[in-house]
Amino acid sequence: MATQQQWLFPHWPGLPANVGVLSTTRRGGVSPAPYGDGMGAGGLNLGTHVGDQPHNVARNRSILRDMLPDDPAWLSQVHGTAVVNLAEVGPQQVPDADASFTAIPGKVCVIMTADCLPVLFADKEGKTVGAAHAGWRGLASGVLENTVAAMRAAGAGELMAWMGPAIGPYQFEVGPDVKQAFLQGALDDSDQRHVEAAFSLIDGKPGKYLTDIYGLARYLLHRAGVKEVHGGEFCTVSNSGRFYSYRRDGVTGRQATLIWLK
Missing domain, CATH: 3.60.140.10 (CNF1/YfiH-like putative cysteine hydrolases)
Structure with missing residues (x-):
């Protein structure tokens, strides 16, 4: 029930x-x-x-x-x-x-x-x-x-x-291709900074990032x-x-x- x-x-x-x-x-x-x-x-x-x-x-x-x-x-x-x-x-x-x-x-x-x-x-x-x-x-x-x-x-x-x-944001592990996909959509330096802020390099995992999908969405909605x-x-x-x-x-x-x- x-x-x-x-x-x-x-x-x-x-x-x-x-x-x-x-x-x-x-x-x-x-x-x-x-x-x-x-x-x-x-x-x-x-x-x-x-x-x-x-x-x-x-x-x-x-x-x-x-x-x-x-x-x-x-x-x-x-x-x-x-x-x-x-x-x-x-x-x-x-x-x-x-x-x-x-x-x-x-x-x-x-x-x-x-x-x-x-x-x-x-x-x-x-x-x-x-x-x-x-x-x-x-x-x-x-x-x-x-x-x-x-x-x-x-x-x-x-x-x-x-x-x-x-x-x-503490679970979403991605590679550089995902980061690049968002950077390609950046319209200016401000966009690029917001994208960069949503990706954090993982210690001991070269090229791997933790990504804040909520943060990315919030910024794109505001934009x-x-x-x-x-x-x-x-x-x-x-x-x-x-x-x-x-x-x-x-x-x-x-x-x-x-x-x-x-």
Whole structure:
């Protein structure tokens, strides 16, 4: 049976009252190990592509659906930068995209993750909401900026954001290619300094860095004009009792981060 502890309700100051937000954890579902809750009980794996039995995923999605006004608008996430308007997506469509937005009450934007960064958006008037999947590739390529631009082009007002559970800065070990990908997107010396600050060389591991994906996302959002950015306090890798983590476990489930207009 689902419990209150399985849900993560974002602390998001200033969020309009007509906006609903929710993050799932690995708790409260029916999937067995390695998709379980990490403590011997069923896990709330929501991914259909990770090797879990389809009937388990269907049951888990049903448990989640009970918390929502409608079925989530699932995406086929490809670590890219495409953004879709849910007004243009049919009920059975699963578009290849890494972000979505909507101005339609009841439509649910959703991102699945297991270390990558989910970012939720809402305008301060409570007229438009969105969600983006920001793994390092998408983050470096502009998925957050594309989401902001698409929402503004569709009439969104001043945007605010919340960063959901992702791999933390003390766990995200990367090589020089990742750092270079972000440096290539630097527009000026200030950008370069902010990128450099997010990468710390690891003692005894030449060419290896610890990377602050939350810090990178926060800076890119600020650069795009999103001044109010909340969240960023979780680490999926470190908290095995609460979150799925691909970096930690390899074969594992997926949690979801969702937003909608009431």
